[in-house]
Amino acid sequence: MNLPISLTVNGVRRDIELADPRVTLLDLLREHLQLTGTKKGCDRGQCGACTVLVNGRRINSCMALAVSHDGADVLTIEGVARGDELHPVQAAFIAHDGFQCGFCTPGQIMSAIGLIHEGQAGDDPERVREGMSGNLCRCGAYAGITDAVLDAQKSLDAQKSLAQSDQRRSA
Amino acid sequence: MKNFDYVRPTTISDAIAAAAEPGAAYLAAGTNLLDLMKGGVTRPNRLVDVTRLPGLDRIEPLADGGVRIGALVRNADLAHDPDFAKSYPAVAEALLSGASAQLRNAATAGGNLLQRTRCAYFHDVASACNKREPGAGCDARDGENRLHAVLGWSEACIATHPSDFCVPLVALDAVVEIEGRTGRREVALEAFHRLPGDTPERENLLEPGDLIVALRLPGEARRFSAHARYLKVRERTSYAFAVVSAAAALRIEAGTIREARLALGGVAAKPWRARPAEEILTGSRPSPAAFRAAANAALADAKPSGDNRFKIELAQRIIVRALTSAAAGTPQRIAALPASPFSSLSGALHDA
Numbered sequence: 001m002n003l004p005i006s007l008t009v010n011g012v013r014r015d016i017e018l019a020d021p022r023v024t025l026l027d028l029l030r031e032h033l034q035l036t037g038t039k040k041g042c043d044r045g046q047c048g049a050c051t052v053l054v055n056g057r058r059i060n061s062c063m064a065l066a067v068s069h070d071g072a073d074v075l076t077i078e079g080v081a082r083g084d085e086l087h088p089v090q091a092a093f094i095a096h097d098g099f100q101c102g103f104c105t106p107g108q109i110m111s112a113i114g115l116i117h118e119g120q121a122g123d124d125p126e127r128v129r130e131g132m133s134g135n136l137c138r139c140g141a142y143a144g145i146t147d148a149v150l151d152a153q154k155s156l157d158a159q160k161s162l163a164q165s166d167q168r169r170s171a
Numbered sequence: 172m173k174n175f176d177y178v179r180p181t182t183i184s185d186a187i188a189a190a191a192e193p194g195a196a197y198l199a200a201g202t203n204l205l206d207l208m209k210g211g212v213t214r215p216n217r218l219v220d221v222t223r224l225p226g227l228d229r230i231e232p233l234a235d236g237g238v239r240i241g242a243l244v245r246n247a248d249l250a251h252d253p254d255f256a257k258s259y260p261a262v263a264e265a266l267l268s269g270a271s272a273q274l275r276n277a278a279t280a281g282g283n284l285l286q287r288t289r290c291a292y293f294h295d296v297a298s299a300c301n302k303r304e305p306g307a308g309c310d311a312r313d314g315e316n317r318l319h320a321v322l323g324w325s326e327a328c329i330a331t332h333p334s335d336f337c338v339p340l341v342a343l344d345a346v347v348e349i350e351g352r353t354g355r356r357e358v359a360l361e362a363f364h365r366l367p368g369d370t371p372e373r374e375n376l377l378e379p380g381d382l383i384v385a386l387r388l389p390g391e392a393r394r395f396s397a398h399a400r401y402l403k404v405r406e407r408t409s410y411a412f413a414v415v416s417a418a419a420a421l422r423i424e425a426g427t428i429r430e431a432r433l434a435l436g437g438v439a440a441k442p443w444r445a446r447p448a449e450e451i452l453t454g455s456r457p458s459p460a461a462f463r464a465a466a467n468a469a470l471a472d473a474k475p476s477g478d479n480r481f482k483i484e485l486a487q488r489i490i491v492r493a494l495t496s497a498a499a500g501t502p503q504r505i506a507a508l509p510a511s512p513f514s515s516l517s518g519a520l521h522d523a
Contacts, residue, residue, distance in 0.1 A: 003177065021177035021218070024205070044206050048273060057247075057276040063202050064277065067177055068220050115272065120251070126507035133409035134271025 005070040009033060010079025018067055025069055026050045026061035029076060037077035037106045041136075048135035051107040051114070052076050058114025060134075077106035080113065088159070089113050092152035093145070100139035111135045112149045116156055123150060172208045179220040183350050183382065190219040191352055191380030197221050199243060200277040202270075203286050211296050212287075212303060227281075227384060230255060236390030239348075242281030242383045246336070247272070249280060259388060260501045261339040261399035261418050268403050268510035269335040271410045281383040284337060284347065284363065285375070288330035288440070289412050291315065301327045302371040316477030318414060321486070322470075323439040328371030329476035330440060332364060335510070337442040339401050339418035342434035343392035351381040360386070364441030374440070395420035395432060399501050402493040403436070403510040404485060413437035415486040416510070419493035421457070428452050428461075433469060433494070438486055445469035448490070457498035459491070466490040 003018040009029070016032060026043070029035045029052070038061060041049030045063040052061045053075040080087040089112045092098070099105040111132060121127035128149045129142070137145065180186040190197055194216035198204060207213040221227070227243040230252055238258065240249060249255055250266035270278060292298040292310040299308035311319055311329050319329040337360065345360040364375050377383075403416035416436035422429045431452035435443040448465035455461040466487035473483045492512060506514045 020174065022172050022174060044209065045202060045274060048271065051273055058273050059277045060202075060271075060273045063200075063205050063274070065177075065198070065201055065205065065218075065220075068179075068198060068201065068222055111273065114276075118247075118251075118272070124507055130409050130508055131272055134273045 003067050005067055007066075007069065007071070008073045009035070010074070010076060016066075021065065021067050023066045024062050025052070025054070025064040025066045025074070028066040029061065029074070035076050035078050038110075039103055039106055041104065041107070046136075047104070047107075048111055049104050049107040051110040051135065053110060053114055056117065058111050075110070075113075077110060080109070087113070088155045089116070089148070089152040092148040092155070096144045096148040096151060097141065098144040098148035099137070099141050104135060104137045104139075108132070108135045108137065108145055112145075112152060115149065116153050121149075121153075123153070125150060173211070173214045175215050176217040177220065178217065179223055181223055181225070183224055183384065186219055186221055186224060187350060187352060187380045187382055189217070190382065192217060193379070195219055195379075197382060199279040199282045200245075202274050202278045203282065207287060207294075210294055212294055221382065233387065233390065236393055237388050240280050240386045240388075242279060242385055244280045246270070246275040246278045246280070246283065250275070256505070258393045258396050259339070259343065259399075260396060260505070261401045261420055261497075262336065262343070262388075264505050264509050265335040265339050265401040265403075265416075265418065267505060268401065268416075280336070280386055283334055284360070284383060284386075285377075286333050287374075289333045290319065290330040293330060302330060302367075302374075305370070305372045312477065314477075317479045317481075318437075319476050319479055320439050321473040321475055321479055321482050322435075322443055323366040323441065324476045325367045325369065325371070327369055328367035328440065330367070330371070331437050332439065332441050333412045333437075334442060335401070335403060335413060335416060335436060337364075338416055338434045338436035339399070339420070340386065340388070341442040341444050342418045342420055342432040343388055343395070345392075346387040346389070347383055348385040348387065349377065349381050350384045351378060355384075357387075360442070361444050367440050371440070392420075394422050394430070397501055398423055398497045400493050400496040401510045402489055402496065402512055404489055404512060408508055408511055408513060415482055415489050417486070417489045417493040419490070419497040421452070421494070421497050423457065423498065426456055428455050428457060428498075431465075433465065433490065435469065435486055435490070438473070438482065445490075447471065452494070457494070459495070462491045462494040463487075465494065 039049040041047035050062040115131045196215035198218040227241040231239045256263035298310040398421040405411035420432040433445040448469040
């Protein structure tokens with residue numbers, strides 16, 4: 001059975017014919033669209049390496065059937081930088097040594113972007129750790145990850161208030 | 172994973188017709204179902220995708236002051252809905268203590284009720300499991316069973332229901348709305364899940380084709396909002412299922428408990444309402460002695476099903492702790508570590 005779906009992936013519309021309904025969103029990204037930044041760790045929703053944003057929300061792409069997400073807007077790690085300019089969360093992970101081997105990092109960064117967007121953690125490191133508990137790091141870079149998320153949140157907040165004051169000036 | 176037909180109906184009646192066929196299963200977020208399918212534990216021939224059904228993703232206030240939660244409302248959306256969290260704080264806390272942020276963004280209210288047990292022998296297709304294969308036997312009985320049931324279990328099955336969400340819901344008299352081949356009906360959540368008996372494969376009252384369309388909380392459930400907690404002991408602080416958990420909700424007037432609700436998670440094949448404990452609490456003044464008496468009553472019929480005698484005392488202690496915390500008052504904001512006993516909130520007794 002051929003299942004046609006269309007997705008917007010990192011701002012680009014992709015029309016895809018699925019030959020098999022079993023394809024997960026993760027396998028679609030990696031095997032069909034060659035977007036291998038999103039990692040397959042456990043493939044069972046336990047490690048968070050496959051985290052992407054779907055319609056702006058972070059989910060485990062290994063636990064999502066691609067066919068069920070027909071029409072969705074997907075953001076992966078490949079889509080967060082602007083050309084050579086890193087996303088503030090990417091820059092913060094480098095500044096704070098938020099990784100060692102790097103395998104979990106795309107998922108950590110996508111999860112952190114989702115967390116900051118959800119706006120529940122604020123500047124409380126305990127809430128950041130709790131909000132990031134769906135992303136495991138075998139290298140144990142958790143201290144750096146927490147610092148990176150807190151720092152990225154601060155710089156994103158600063159960017160936002162700068163943009164707002166620019167808007168007020170031009171108004 | 173076994174292959175399957177995929178259908179995506181756009182009306183509830185088409186969904187019911189498609190799912191009434193033998194071997195069919197409903198798919199919502201799939202956060203539990205896909206995991207089971209990947210492991211070969213569940214092998215449906217057909218998935219009926221309900222995510223496009225209209226009208227099931229709303230949180231609606233009811234005329235009696237209660238709330239109707241559409242079956243497709245995502246866990247995170249419900250937990251962070253300001254009115255809902257204020258009115259039913261123990262339910263919001265239970266939701267936020269479950270799974271991870273990624274899973275809570277996907278998992279649905281209806282799907283939560285239909286989660287399968289986390290018993291390792293159910294998940295391991297090489298093991299004997301009466302739930303997975305009726306009549307096969309139960310390898311958990313003589314296996315690693317320290318996390319298994321202490322209430323309501325049978326020789327055929329000692330598995331527990333893994334939900335957090337269902338625990339405060341059953342305490343607050345939630346109702347399940349079901350649409351099926353013979354029309355719409357509703358059942359109390361307390362009666363929805365079945366104890367294993369000789370048929371552990373039958374986990375709830377659903378018949379082929381039956382679709383959960385909504386959950387309702389009655390208006391009276393809001394009366395507990397000032398004194399409600401959910402506490403959950405886990406083997407790690409976050410992103411783990413309950414070893415035991417308790418939802419406690421009190422209505423206190425002039426220093427006396429006028430009404431009490433108590434339910435336990437992680438102890439049985441269903442969320443466990445502790446009515447004998449509620450009776451003891453009603454009319455008492457909040458005190459350690461009253462809470463201990465309630466805890467003893469709640470576990471009076473408990474017996475270990477294996478290496479899990481400790482869960483009986485643990486459940487009693489978590490009940491005392493949850494009641495103490497509820498009596499002290501619902502926190503203004505959910506703790507950084509939702510439902511965690513390792514939190515220094517007022518009212519917490521670290522030696523309970």
